Amino acid sequence: MSTTATSPTSGSFQGVGDLKLIVRQVRYEQLSFWLNPIGAIFTIGFSTVFLLIFESTAGKSTVASLGGIRLIQYYVPGFIAYGIMASCFSILSITIVNRREMGLLKRLRLSPAPTWILMSAIFLNTAIVCVIQIVLMLGVGRAYGVHGPADWIPFLLAVVVGMFGFTALGMGVSTLVPNADAAGPVINIVFFVVLAFSGLYYPIPPGSTLANITDYLPVRRLIVSLQDSFNHIPGTSPWAWHDLGVVAIWGVVGVVLTLRRWQWAPRRG
Amino acid sequence: MPAVSVSHLAKAYGDVVAVKDVTFDVEKGEVFALLGPNGAGKTTTIEILEGFRDRTSGAVQTLGVDPSDRATQRWLRSRIGVVLQELAVEPFYSVRQVLTRNAGYYPSPRPVDEVIELIGLRDKADDRVKMLSGGQQRRLDVGLGIIGNPELLFLDEPTTGLDPSGRRASWDLIRELAASGTTVLLTTHYMDEVEALADKVAVLSKAEIVASGTPTSIGGRDTGTVTIRFNLPEGVSVSDIPGPDPIVEDGIVRISTDQELHVLHELTGWAIEHGYALPGLAVTRVSLEDIYLHLTRTDA
Numbered sequence: 001m002s003t004t005a006t007s008p009t010s011g012s013f014q015g016v017g018d019l020k021l022i023v024r025q026v027r028y029e030q031l032s033f034w035l036n037p038i039g040a041i042f043t044i045g046f047s048t049v050f051l052l053i054f055e056s057t058a059g060k061s062t063v064a065s066l067g068g069i070r071l072i073q074y075y076v077p078g079f080i081a082y083g084i085m086a087s088c089f090s091i092l093s094i095t096i097v098n099r100r101e102m103g104l105l106k107r108l109r110l111s112p113a114p115t116w117i118l119m120s121a122i123f124l125n126t127a128i129v130c131v132i133q134i135v136l137m138l139g140v141g142r143a144y145g146v147h148g149p150a151d152w153i154p155f156l157l158a159v160v161v162g163m164f165g166f167t168a169l170g171m172g173v174s175t176l177v178p179n180a181d182a183a184g185p186v187i188n189i190v191f192f193v194v195l196a197f198s199g200l201y202y203p204i205p206p207g208s209t210l211a212n213i214t215d216y217l218p219v220r221r222l223i224v225s226l227q228d229s230f231n232h233i234p235g236t237s238p239w240a241w242h243d244l245g246v247v248a249i250w251g252v253v254g255v256v257l258t259l260r261r262w263q264w265a266p267r268r269g
Numbered sequence: 270m271p272a273v274s275v276s277h278l279a280k281a282y283g284d285v286v287a288v289k290d291v292t293f294d295v296e297k298g299e300v301f302a303l304l305g306p307n308g309a310g311k312t313t314t315i316e317i318l319e320g321f322r323d324r325t326s327g328a329v330q331t332l333g334v335d336p337s338d339r340a341t342q343r344w345l346r347s348r349i350g351v352v353l354q355e356l357a358v359e360p361f362y363s364v365r366q367v368l369t370r371n372a373g374y375y376p377s378p379r380p381v382d383e384v385i386e387l388i389g390l391r392d393k394a395d396d397r398v399k400m401l402s403g404g405q406q407r408r409l410d411v412g413l414g415i416i417g418n419p420e421l422l423f424l425d426e427p428t429t430g431l432d433p434s435g436r437r438a439s440w441d442l443i444r445e446l447a448a449s450g451t452t453v454l455l456t457t458h459y460m461d462e463v464e465a466l467a468d469k470v471a472v473l474s475k476a477e478i479v480a481s482g483t484p485t486s487i488g489g490r491d492t493g494t495v496t497i498r499f500n501l502p503e504g505v506s507v508s509d510i511p512g513p514d515p516i517v518e519d520g521i522v523r524i525s526t527d528q529e530l531h532v533l534h535e536l537t538g539w540a541i542e543h544g545y546a547l548p549g550l551a552v553t554r555v556s557l558e559d560i561y562l563h564l565t566r567t568d569a
Contacts, residue, residue, distance in 0.1 A: 103357030
């Protein structure tokens, strides 16, 4: 039987001990990630391999609508955006649905670890996976002679806003998926269709009908904001405040969905 | 102060009533069983006591605090242990890793190796969870429930899916925890589990408590009808047998009575007088299962 103080104490923040608990929880999230090596390699390697394929087929093509930058320059920030969105949105939301339906979220909820610690650890784990992918993709870019980002600070800002925005959106979307079987197909189909129309695989000229439609979506906005800070594109600022604002608004939508619909218990039965 | 105090608890999901007017206390150190069919409200009740669900009305105290009070929830959760109805363990961790991780959430956890020993998984300590059998995973689940060294342990159908030896081992573990002062609140479908473990039992049916008491007295079990049974002696006809309305089936005599002392006195006196041995003589009180079925059937 517990021998600690028996009088009830209130509050959910316990200072340095909690910060240590976050670090510990991140360590276990990472352990869980790497203990499934096929899943880990697929998660981290997919974006890099994807980029390698596109870089190898780009040749010497240029993008007239973006000031004549080389296509290989165009793909690197685009796939970095893809890596962020895949980790923070699609993989995260599928993982959350699976954990919820397996009862793992319920078990964690019943432990003394506060929600904010558990959520922070999930975010930081996702951020680590993102950073590994970004480093790998920058390396692939270098291998093809693409040196960037041109402006590091706005680039890092776009990365951070993208991670927060898509993590919030991923958590929100997880609340809309009813069961683990539906999670993969539903989330991935929507994600890849939106990616295709948002300029990941081929440049979409600004002002085109497709761009005007997809400008409302955070996917194109993150691609554009990373593009603007990664490549010196004539006539654009590296500080893509407007694009990041749209990503942030979608993040807020994710937060609202999460706060209104979040469930710790499995929905089956 | 009781470990758990529930007074007129009610919970509804929209128009669906999950529990209504549920009242009971669980004293410290007691093993208390909530018995009832599926959908009776057992899990909802303990989820409210754990602070996992909010109640619609009524008063609830768990270890002296309101479990729905967010201010003391962390304190409360560091003092309770929970074994969920369904397995919920990450498949890629080893047994030791998942226990070590969870131990870190508590202020004064049990040593991980001690828990591994208690749940009988010493040989599997470094195996991945996904490599364990269903019964072994269930035992790990129990281990996660006790790793925090709880004052109060909630066990939601803890032996469902275990083989007979696994069930007995879990019973031994629960007895050991109870003996060391841990209060245990369990839900179960198994009558033998209640008889083996519980100090007190409450039967939930259709969202309400329909009976409560000790396993030996619930539903008037200690005062109701008993059945006296013995093999019909050779050369004796049913009309020769003393006692109220004996029935003979397949050579076995059955007498139902609530005056067992008098009937036994008359019967054994008759047997001794005539030199009959009355082989197979047995007196059986109505079983807990009979009581349970009666309570849940009449309530249907």
